[in-house]
Amino acid sequence: MQDVRLRVASAAILSAAAFSGIPGAAGAFIWWIAFGSRGISGKTLRRIAAPFILIALFGAVVSLTGGPGLSYFSRMGVIILVGSWVYDEYRPGEFMDLSVWAFGDGYGFDLGMIAETGMQSLGLLIADFSRIRMALALKGLGKGFRTLVPAGAVLIHVSLARAGDVAAILAVRGYCKGGTYEPEFRAGWSDIPGIATAICVGFFALAPVSEFFILYR
Amino acid sequence: MAVPAMKISLQEIRFACGNWRMSAEGTFLPGVHIVSGDVGSGKSTLATAIAGLTEPTGGAITGEGISSKMLSFQFPEYHVTGFTVEEECRSWSRDPDRVLAECRLGGRSGSSPLRLSRGELKRLHLACVLAGTYDLLVLDEPFSALDVAEKERICRAISSRTNGITIIFTHEQAVFPRTDYLWEIQEGRLRYRGAVPGALPAWQHAPAAIRDLIAAGKCPHNITTGDLLEAACRT
Numbered sequence: 004m005q006d007v008r009l010r011v012a013s014a015a016i017l018s019a020a021a022f023s024g025i026p027g028a029a030g031a032f033i034w035w036i037a038f039g040s041r042g043i044s045g046k047t048l049r050r051i052a053a054p055f056i057l058i059a060l061f062g063a064v065v066s067l068t069g070g071p072g073l074s075y076f077s078r079m080g081v082i083i084l085v086g087s088w089v090y091d092e093y094r095p096g097e098f099m100d101l102s103v104w105a106f107g108d109g110y111g112f113d114l115g116m117i118a119e120t121g122m123q124s125l126g127l128l129i130a131d132f133s134r135i136r137m138a139l140a141l142k143g144l145g146k147g148f149r150t151l152v153p154a155g156a157v158l159i160h161v162s163l164a165r166a167g168d169v170a171a172i173l174a175v176r177g178y179c180k181g182g183t184y185e186p187e188f189r190a191g192w193s194d195i196p197g198i199a200t201a202i203c204v205g206f207f208a209l210a211p212v213s214e215f216f217i218l219y220r
Numbered sequence: 221m222a223v224p225a226m227k228i229s230l231q232e233i234r235f236a237c238g239n240w241r242m243s244a245e246g247t248f249l250p251g252v253h254i255v256s257g258d259v260g261s262g263k264s265t266l267a268t269a270i271a272g273l274t275e276p277t278g279g280a281i282t283g284e285g286i287s288s289k290m291l292s293f294q295f296p297e298y299h300v301t302g303f304t305v306e307e308e309c310r311s312w313s314r315d316p317d318r319v320l321a322e323c324r325l326g327g328r329s330g331s332s333p334l335r336l337s338r339g340e341l342k343r344l345h346l347a348c349v350l351a352g353t354y355d356l357l358v359l360d361e362p363f364s365a366l367d368v369a370e371k372e373r374i375c376r377a378i379s380s381r382t383n384g385i386t387i388i389f390t391h392e393q394a395v396f397p398r399t400d401y402l403w404e405i406q407e408g409r410l411r412y413r414g415a416v417p418g419a420l421p422a423w424q425h426a427p428a429a430i431r432d433l434i435a436a437g438k439c440p441h442n443i444t445t446g447d448l449l450e451a452a453c454r455t
Contacts, residue, residue: 137273156334
């Protein structure tokens with residue numbers, strides 16, 4: 004899906020559908036298989052492994068305490084898959100396009116810049132974390148809890164230092180608020196079928212369709 | 221009993237990331253190697269692969285006679301595990317008093333390493349790394365964030381390593397340790413230029429001072445500051 008507006012709208016609808024219940028989660032999962040799973044790579048699988056383990060743990064705890072743990076795991080799992088698809092499809096500058104298109108050159112520009120710097124920082128954080136793990140391995144330290152605290156401290160330090168640098172650069176370049184920007188959007192063959200089926204999934208998951216049929220009978 | 225020959229061999233290794241490609245082939249023997257290349261040419265990628273921390277996309281890296289290896293990242297923050305400078309020295313199994321005296325950080329033993337300036341942290345980190353004995357030592361941009369005096373001190377420490385393979389990935393243009401072999405990454409490929417000083421005329425990333433000396437017919441014996449001065453004063 005090339006158009007970031009349709010991609011984000013699809014992700015929002017599908018996430019809401021998946022969160023609403025098992026039928027919505029099933030619909031969103033089928034949608035993901037059809038439109039979102041093509042670009043999946045080993046890198047993607049490694050990235051989503053940790054959140055999947057986390058929700059599996061929560062789901063197990065909920066099940067053991069008599070709650071709907073399996074339902075929780077299924078619904079959240081689909082939301083993670085959809086979120087991962089949005090992240091994989093992201094191209095630098097797209098959130099700026101989306102934000103300025105939606106909210107204009109004032110708040111839209113600021114929001115877009117925050118989103119873009121956030122996405123840039125996320126990529127850098129992943130790279131930093133990978134290097135920190137290598138450095139810890141060189142010191143003969145494993146992956147246990149003992150290394151988690153120093154690794155976290157370094158990550159926070161590096162991120163804050165980088166944020167300070169970005170803020171200083173923006174200030175030096177005269178940034179106060181807002182700016183002018185011309186958003187551009189691309190189109191792809193799967194854009195219209197993708198958003199149309201996402202709306203269908205959202206409609207059947209969120210609208211009281213069963214009530215309508217009961218009344219009709 | 222014969223000492224096993226120490227070497228690292230790169231057998232047609234390849235790296236690919238999107239449109240970016242790099243390939244390398246060659247053998248690193250004991251001594252000091254300098255690998256130069258432009259920013260983004262793949263120096264850090266190659267450094268982590270040679271240190272055995274990442275796998276190339278294709279080909280193989282084999283080591284012989286290497287029982288200990290160390291990689292120093294360009295950014296010293298990545299290596300920090302201690303909450304104080306003293307703890308950081310101990311995390312490398314080094315004597316804090318000795319290391320701190322060497323890197324002129326005496327009196328800072330109780331400070332957080334992350335509170336040091338980038339240059340101070342680099343000094344501390346390199347002092348810890350260079351106090352160890354490794355068969356393979358890979359240094360990624362060891363001279364970044366250091367002043368000239370500190371670069372000279374680090375060069376003396378590197379030059380004093382009597383055995384093992386030392387590979388320095390750098391685009392430094394001013395201060396170098398005594399170097400045995402030159403390599404450079406050009407047009408997506410690692411190229412072996414040869415042993416110093418014979419390799420100097422072919423060194424594409426050579427600093428202007430070395431190029432000028434060679435053009436004047438005064439090829440230096442090596443690339444340390446002393447060697448360059450000697451060549452410049454040669455009559």
